[in-house]
Amino acid sequence: MTKILVTYLSQTGNTKKIAEAIFESLERDKTIEPIDEVQEIEDYSLIFIGFPVHSHSVPFKIESFLRKIPQGKKIALFSTHGSLPGSRLAREALEHAAVIVSKAKVLGTFSCRGKVSMAALEFLSKSPEHKAWTEMAASSQTHPDEGDIEDAKSFAKWIMTLSTQDQV
Numbered sequence: 001m002t003k004i005l006v007t008y009l010s011q012t013g014n015t016k017k018i019a020e021a022i023f024e025s026l027e028r029d030k031t032i033e034p035i036d037e038v039q040e041i042e043d044y045s046l047i048f049i050g051f052p053v054h055s056h057s058v059p060f061k062i063e064s065f066l067r068k069i070p071q072g073k074k075i076a077l078f079s080t081h082g083s084l085p086g087s088r089l090a091r092e093a094l095e096h097a098a099v100i101v102s103k104a105k106v107l108g109t110f111s112c113r114g115k116v117s118m119a120a121l122e123f124l125s126k127s128p129e130h131k132a133w134t135e136m137a138a139s140s141q142t143h144p145d146e147g148d149i150e151d152a153k154s155f156a157k158w159i160m161t162l163s164t165q166d167q168v
């Protein structure tokens with residue numbers, strides 16, 4: 001069994017772009033499907049799972065999917081977020097996802113910025129507790145960019161290497 005699944009949740013297309021870059025760089029037996037369309041996960045030896053960070057955390061649909069991953073299944077997680085890379089706000093959701101799915105073999109994680117929709121920025125900037133965040137997130141508008149796409153492809157290749165060598 002060597003089939004690979006890339007699945008994702010994406011409201012405005014950023015995470016989908018990263019999912020497609022990952023998919024493109026995989027060489028064999030691969031499928032890409034939005035999370036809502038995934039029927040069977042038993043068939044896959046490796047699953048890439050991507051999501052946008054929402055409210056500093058993992059969207060509910062992704063959380064329920066992660067909870068269904070069988071013990072020992074090889075997975076890799078990726079996210080897109082509006083926060084600055086490396087910030088606690090950008091890291092926490094992926095860390096939380098890895099905890100939810102801790103019975104699986106998490107081979108690695110990847111994240112990059114994704115432009116925050118104007119609607120979300122406008123809405124959040126009106127509440128005092130989110131104003132500073134929206135100012136920081138405004139510089140996400142050019143992402144994911146070519147560099148992010150290339151990084152995502154390198155991530156996919158690295159995960160494939162780990163997966164075939166079983167270095168976990």
Ligand SMILES: Cc1cc2nc3c(=O)[nH]c(=O)nc-3n(C[C@H](O)[C@H](O)[C@H](O)COP(=O)(O)O)c2cc1C
Nearest residue numbers: 010011012013014015052053055056081082083114
């Ligand atoms: C309702 C909503 C909540 C969000 N909350 C966060 C957040 O807490 N932290 C963050 O870094 N980005 C947040 N974002 C920004 C998204 O994570 C980012 O724009 C992401 O790339 C969107 O991915 P998508 O185009 O695949 O939906 C939020 C966006 C929306 C629409």
